[in-house]
Amino acid sequence: MPKYFNRIKKTEGKTLSRLIQTEGIEVTDTVLKRISVSPIFKRKKIDIKFERKLNSNDFYFICKQLHIASQSGLDILRTIELLIEQSEGRLRNVFEDVYSNVQTGLPLSKAFEDTKKFPYFFINMIRVGELSGNLEEIFSMLSDYYYKQYSLSNKIKQATAYPKLVFVLTITIMMALFNKIIPMFTDILYQFNKQEVPLPTQIVIKLSYFIGEYKIIILSFLVLLFLIFKINKRTDSANKAKEYLAIKLPIFKKINILNTSVQFTAILAMLMSGGVPIARSIEILTNVVENRFIKEKFKRAALGVQMGVSLSESLSQVEFFPKMLINILRTTEETGTLDKTLKNMSEYYYLELDEYIKRVVIYIEPTLIIMVAVFIGFIVMALMLPIFKIYRSII
Template sequence: MATYAYKAKTQDGKIIKGKLESITKRSALNELSQMNLIVYNVEPLNSFLYKDIYIGSPLKQKDFVLFLRQFSTLMKAGLLLVESIDLLADQTDSKPLKEALEQVASEVKEGVSLSVAMEQYPKLFPELLVQMINTGEVSGQLEEVLDRMATYYEKQFRIKQKVSTALTYPVVIASFAMIITIFLLVFIVPIFGDMFTSFGEELPLITKVVLSFSEFVQQFWWLFIIPIILLIIAFNQFKKYEKTAYYLDQLSLKIPIIGNFIQKAVLARMTQTLSSLINSSVPILEALEVTSNVVSNRVVKEVLEESGKALEKGESLAKPMEGHWVFPPLIIQMIRVGESSGALDEMLKRVADIYDQEVEEASDKLQSLIEPVMIILLAGIVGFIVMSIVIPMFSLFEAF
């Protein structure tokens, strides 16, 4: 919901100024017209104080997937388009989605197409969804398109959850290990260090090392925080430059073990998107352009753009993919078969299903591989610190 400043004239000729909360400029104009005002000007207030603030995306992907499935179900049940949107607006717990759906319903009642009405909310409704809905409206297959999109985004959500779980687990364990290590070095080790010093006994090398490192952490703890902050800032800055972002995406695909997992996830998304677009009768060049924008990895995006240029020259879609390390032979062979048989969408769908299954299996394998490694690492760090304390204590006991 945004705030708009307006200038208008009442029926008795009085000029008035004021502020109005509305979702879009068009809806603000409609509300003022219903108040029997002659509107001179309506401008959005861009001040920070007048904006709705959301941390991250205004709509959670889980809520978006649920909304799309419900939308598809209602349309299949025979409800009218406006009735379905109104019902969804009443049922959703998401405030941004509720406000957007109310405005979309209002505009659809006025004769605006659903795709045009949804296009005004790019943060809520992705470009792919809007384009597919537009295709469904033109072809008269809106119900089928909604069902296909609901299935597509459900698969995307499941893949994203798998990738997130697999990659987040080692980060959480590593963070936990770091917190425990810092706690031991800052609060526990100094207590025993003072005790050992009071006895005046010669300390083992392992204890000297841990005590020295403990003193260093207490005095220069900021040296551990500042590099992390600088790395995060540098990473975000580098991502803004296309060439640097390309190399970062390339690096992510070449990381041992994890890179192969990310590659499968990216290819699963690419083939699912391209298959859905072609199946909905979107022209192949347009489908490639949309898919290249949807795929998050710039390495794959570059090859898709080259494939589009190859098609314009009358060459095969698979030609730019041949010999490129990011595309396995399976995808290339299936695309060639699909081009020859005229069933490219079906071949891509089969590849997408294969990679979808491989992502799930790879996620489970990755977790089963990382878990013991991280546990051993955590046990080794803590064990090393504990041993540095226990060994001199045994020496002291023997002395007494």
């Protein structure tokens, strides 16, 4: 449906700008009259699609604000209106779309869904809250969940930021050494030493000559490689390769297992506490997981549950989740306290993942320092060997 930008005047005389999504401009007038406002100016909105996706922090902010508003007893239209006033950029645009959808009579879950900016899980959780009449608790659970996801995402980014920085600095130092300093040293060296230079020094000098001679080609190749990587990383084949490595390389595999365990236990606990059947909950979880290889494992587990197999047995057959989680689920299925246990397990795996990321960072930093030290040390040794040789020949 087209969207119409409207400048409106409320009954108390306040002027506001609002976006109304309707089938036509005449229908827009009807909607405005129904909510007791007077249109001052209206025009059709032209959409320009280049905004980036909402992230976990945005979802946390939205859910937290909606939870606070629900606790305060504000109606949903007034809540979204306040969110529009205090937001900017892409979030403001999203809230304006939701506001116009709610004004046309859509339920909140459908209003969010029609923006095409919110994930499948988010929409389904709000739908559960609407059906159970417990939106306040749903917003609270969602805000906790997205806060943890954002926190973990940030920690993973921080863990990879240091290696990236070291790599860039190493390349910069290497280019400076081989392009400027070593050629100067080579000229001085051959003035004083006509004998054959040691092998390490020969390697460094030849490497310096190669980089100096072909630096334009090397830089062009690196830029081309970077551009190819940036373009290809969004293709299906590149994503498939990345997702495959994420569950095969030891460090990333452990992070993915723990992160998926956090998602699985947290989301399943929320869905079950909202009264969603276990088979439907697993189906929703399958749509939440982004990694296609993990998604396939979830689909097999969901099929097992639909055929009447217990959750613990279905998960044990896919051979991905930690054995401790399977054993605890098997025990709690018998006691009937599955939702509470899942919530506790979510907290446990969240803390375990946090600690694991910290340990990875602790090991990465000294490893990179040693690698750079060995590299720089070899160059220094190669430069010092002929100097010592000249010194010995003098004395």
